[in-house]
Amino acid sequence: MGNTAGQAIIEPQPRAPQPRPAVVLKEHIIEIISDSGEGAQRCGQSFGAIAARSGNGIWTVEIIPAEIQPPHRSVAGASGNRIRLASGPVSNGGNEADLVVAFNEQVLLSRLNAGEIKPGGIILMESKWRTDRNAGIAASYARVVDDIRARGFRVYEVPMEVECLKLVPDARKGKNMFVLGMLCGIYSLDEGLAQAQVARIFGKKDQKIIDANIELLNAGRAWAEANLDLHFSVPAKRSTQTQVVMNGNAALALGVVASGMEVCAMYPITPATSTSHYLSSIFEKVGCVVHQAEDEIAACAFAIGASYAGKCAVTVTSGPGLSLKQEALGLAVMAEIPLVLIDVQRGGPSTGLPTKVEQGDLMAAIFGGHGDAPKVVMAVSTIEDCFYSVITARKIAETFNMVVMILSDASLATAQQPFARPTFSEDWLAPPVNQSAVPLDAKPYDWDPRTGIATRFIPGQPNGMHCLTGLAHDRGSHVAYDPEINEEGLLNRSRKLAALQTTLRLPPLCGGDSGEMLLLGWGGTLGAIEEAVGILRAEGLAVSSLHLKFLQPMASGIGEVMKRFTHVMSIENNWNDPLSDPLITPENRRYSHLALLLRSRYLVDIDCWGNARGQPLKPAAIVAAVRAKLGKE
Amino acid sequence: MTENLSQCMMRMVETDYVLSDYQSDIAPRWCVGCGDTAILTAMQRLCRDEQLAPEKTVCVSGIGCSSRLPHYMNAYGFHGIHGRALPIAEGVKIRRPDLNVFVTTGDGDCCSIGAAHWIHAIRYNMNMTVLLHDNQIYGLTKKQASPTSPIGQKSNTTPFGSVLLPLNPLTVTLGVANVSFVAQAVDWIPDLLYDILKKAYHHRGLSFVRILQRCPEFMDHRFDDFVRDPSKMRILTHGNGLRLSPEVSRVYKNQETHDPLDMGRALAIAAIADEIPVGILYNDPSVPCYDDLRAGERPSTPALVETVLREEFDKVTIWPDDAEPVAAE
Numbered sequence A: 001m002g003n004t005a006g007q008a009i010i011e012p013q014p015r016a017p018q019p020r021p022a023v024v025l026k027e028h029i030i031e032i033i034s035d036s037g038e039g040a041q042r043c044g045q046s047f048g049a050i051a052a053r054s055g056n057g058i059w060t061v062e063i064i065p066a067e068i069q070p071p072h073r074s075v076a077g078a079s080g081n082r083i084r085l086a087s088g089p090v091s092n093g094g095n096e097a098d099l100v101v102a103f104n105e106q107v108l109l110s111r112l113n114a115g116e117i118k119p120g121g122i123i124l125m126e127s128k129w130r131t132d133r134n135a136g137i138a139a140s141y142a143r144v145v146d147d148i149r150a151r152g153f154r155v156y157e158v159p160m161e162v163e164c165l166k167l168v169p170d171a172r173k174g175k176n177m178f179v180l181g182m183l184c185g186i187y188s189l190d191e192g193l194a195q196a197q198v199a200r201i202f203g204k205k206d207q208k209i210i211d212a213n214i215e216l217l218n219a220g221r222a223w224a225e226a227n228l229d230l231h232f233s234v235p236a237k238r239s240t241q242t243q244v245v246m247n248g249n250a251a252l253a254l255g256v257v258a259s260g261m262e263v264c265a266m267y268p269i270t271p272a273t274s275t276s277h278y279l280s281s282i283f284e285k286v287g288c289v290v291h292q293a294e295d296e297i298a299a300c301a302f303a304i305g306a307s308y309a310g311k312c313a314v315t316v317t318s319g320p321g322l323s324l325k326q327e328a329l330g331l332a333v334m335a336e337i338p339l340v341l342i343d344v345q346r347g348g349p350s351t352g353l354p355t356k357v358e359q360g361d362l363m364a365a366i367f368g369g370h371g372d373a374p375k376v377v378m379a380v381s382t383i384e385d386c387f388y389s390v391i392t393a394r395k396i397a398e399t400f401n402m403v404v405m406i407l408s409d410a411s412l413a414t415a416q417q418p419f420a421r422p423t424f425s426e427d428w429l430a431p432p433v434n435q436s437a438v439p440l441d442a443k444p445y446d447w448d449p450r451t452g453i454a455t456r457f458i459p460g461q462p463n464g465m466h467c468l469t470g471l472a473h474d475r476g477s478h479v480a481y482d483p484e485i486n487e488e489g490l491l492n493r494s495r496k497l498a499a500l501q502t503t504l505r506l507p508p509l510c511g512g513d514s515g516e517m518l519l520l521g522w523g524g525t526l527g528a529i530e531e532a533v534g535i536l537r538a539e540g541l542a543v544s545s546l547h548l549k550f551l552q553p554m555a556s557g558i559g560e561v562m563k564r565f566t567h568v569m570s571i572e573n574n575w576n577d578p579l580s581d582p583l584i585t586p587e588n589r590r591y592s593h594l595a596l597l598l599r600s601r602y603l604v605d606i607d608c609w610g611n612a613r614g615q616p617l618k619p620a621a622i623v624a625a626v627r628a629k630l631g632k633e
Numbered sequence B: 001m002t003e004n005l006s007q008c009m010m011r012m013v014e015t016d017y018v019l020s021d022y023q024s025d026i027a028p029r030w031c032v033g034c035g036d037t038a039i040l041t042a043m044q045r046l047c048r049d050e051q052l053a054p055e056k057t058v059c060v061s062g063i064g065c066s067s068r069l070p071h072y073m074n075a076y077g078f079h080g081i082h083g084r085a086l087p088i089a090e091g092v093k094i095r096r097p098d099l100n101v102f103v104t105t106g107d108g109d110c111c112s113i114g115a116a117h118w119i120h121a122i123r124y125n126m127n128m129t130v131l132l133h134d135n136q137i138y139g140l141t142k143k144q145a146s147p148t149s150p151i152g153q154k155s156n157t158t159p160f161g162s163v164l165l166p167l168n169p170l171t172v173t174l175g176v177a178n179v180s181f182v183a184q185a186v187d188w189i190p191d192l193l194y195d196i197l198k199k200a201y202h203h204r205g206l207s208f209v210r211i212l213q214r215c216p217e218f219m220d221h222r223f224d225d226f227v228r229d230p231s232k233m234r235i236l237t238h239g240n241g242l243r244l245s246p247e248v249s250r251v252y253k254n255q256e257t258h259d260p261l262d263m264g265r266a267l268a269i270a271a272i273a274d275e276i277p278v279g280i281l282y283n284d285p286s287v288p289c290y291d292d293l294r295a296g297e298r299p300s301t302p303a304l305v306e307t308v309l310r311e312e313f314d315k316v317t318i319w320p321d322d323a324e325p326v327a328a329e
């Protein structure tokens, strides 16, 4: 291998005699996968950003190994990014990938095994392994390439390392930019936008580094144009709207800032932590604090303390942390302290699938604590929704003195999607802490019989002194074990949910108002479900969907909507027992969370479909499930 | 706590709080002879003498007999959940430097279920006063061994005597990074209990006061030898620590002059087994407080929130037709 580092000028590659016309596509799904640390994630994110700036619709999904430095060239270590690139707006990660760039054959296998690559799809392989000094590696590479060719995939072997070494001494550090250039060439993305993106990534470094990376970028594009017969264009329409692009966790963090909450108490846990990382980098600038507590119990208790003292606080976590917080959440419910909890769901139970998606926490959110502990539970379904939901949650928490939980998930956490740039409003923020004197005869739990709401007294308010307690208490906050008094507390805490419920509106139906099949969903599956509905309706099937934002309480009218459909089925990214299992009967079948909730409320025989494979649900799989249910396979 | 003084100066001139201003309308429900009563009285005396505005005073507790104390104080009280008084109190304090925060906790509450929080609270060193009511037993749940029960202690879960050595809350606390104030008091010498609480209150940082507390219900006679024989009490005095009144000095002759900055000697005193040391073991006012470190340079205002949001959005904005403003200001 000739190391020609230091050669500053790129030799223009012999160009293909005639520029091939680009094949116009409506959309394509691209994956870039490497060992962790080789930069496939950055490459994918940058590709997504360039496409978004070009006006393409995008949805990016991170492929994250559970370990920080998994062994090189291992199936479990696959790390990277998937970008769904389209002409119009995109609402989910889509089906199988159309084109994959793999830095070695092992990481490719991980995606193949998971069924994530479209049959006959295009695979661009780093070819250096073919001549690896380790005969075992060379053989493994050759075997996989032969095998996938035999299976009908279109394989291109790309000398990524060789090409990069012409420009930089360490190809491991540059390959991702070469690949970025290659992809920009393949998908006809604008050179100027691509170079600006590279400048943005390395913005803080010196010009030499930026230049070196731009050289790699250009070399990748030139190589693709000279050597590949792949040339696509996904026509873009620039939005007339000013948009922002970010992932769900960043949107949650900005939502916390915009909500006027001043305290976030957390304990690190994947996939929630990046919310706190981002928040930590900006929260102090607005005079606020992210407290990393010693554990989730402390984080929740700390947030409760801050809320009690007048500063409604947020605590951010994921499944195992949610379980630990449950006792403290019960205290907040009992003492009626406002609190916002963000749960970025991952696969469970126990440590489960830390970096993978699942909608497994709905029941734990609603019913997780002991006793009757009414809490508000809402779910986010888009990146934009992540931002605004935090603002709404803080308002509800402080209006009703309740715990409000926001359920996001590992897929939304890292998915990037453009949305209209929010326009700041002071209404988003919390009012200043009330420090005015309390009327002498007022009681801390003077529940309003119409709403169940009591005006709480905040430390510092003269005449408001009382001892808040997690024990059953009367209107004066005195410990009371009397059955009547206990019941009065239960009634009013529950009443608040009913009062909130009267203010909720049912989300619009996707599809028609009536028909053969109604799909019910919540949270991050919105895009996939609605895409499936579109496909099914195009086939002439009368399928619609209803996607719930509020899970506790739920808006009125769901029962009426269900009556207008012959079949009702929930689509959820969580476990349900398949009726195909010989052991499973309608009497022992365990249903998906939303299905179970709605069955009990509406006494309707609601079916459910979904899985908990750690992958987002795919539109095509939903389509297939609905066809099967309707006998239209 | 200068910020508190400046905040309630007006009231101090206008009103003189008296003892009953700190007594709630609920009569304490502790057993006759329970040491918690003396601790409550000392707290109320302290509040009166410091003229703390009841609305600016917050007593946080966990669960246990001792944790009922906030119900009996006329102040803002937060009777929380078992073991979690400290993180709740930290949350209260983090954005409210104007509040006087007290924590009352039991030996089970603090040293068992809440042990992680105890260690970390010492390390955060937030500005609050922590009273550990150490009766060496679980009182509220009716006599189970606690981490501070003496070895051989018979209880409902150790009917043949406990088999483990107790942990020593003083040595544990002294061993934690950022420890800034550790004292020991006993419920049966109310004057010293008061003096120690006063020192603790005036310390800037987390002041940890372990109070040996009699539980006649389940640990009857546990401290009788010490109550009867003042020479078994070792009183720590110093110009920067306790200064004894002639009356106390006359009864408690076993005294040691101990510099509260002397960590080596503090650890030795903490480990004394046959006597009960009473006084300030350690006091280093120079340890930084987490609430100060995290106070932030400026208060949160709508304008600040708007500015930061704009800056963050600018970084990820796609302007239509590339109309990217050069300078967004």
Ligand SMILES: Cc1ncc(C[n+]2csc(CCOP(=O)(O)OP(=O)(O)O)c2C)c(N)n1
Binding pocket: B063, B064, B065, B066, B067, B082, B105, B106, B107, B108, B109, B110, B133, B135, B137, B138, B139, B140, B141, B146
């Ligand atoms: C999570 C939880 N576990 C157990 C209990 C039961 N419980 C209440 S108080 C207590 C021990 C109290 O002992 P201590 O802290 O020494 O307080 P004391 O009653 O002696 O003052 C226990 C185990 C509880 N309330 N919550």
Ligand code: SF4
Binding pocket: B029, B030, B031, B033, B034, B035, B036, B065, B066, B135, B139, B140, B214, B215, B216, B217, B218
């Ligand atoms: S059981 Fe012990 S600690 Fe509890 S109130 Fe009675 S004497 Fe006090």
Ligand SMILES: [Mg+2]
Binding pocket: B064, B106, B107, B108, B133, B134, B135, B136, B137, B138, B139, B146
């Ligand atoms: Mg005890």
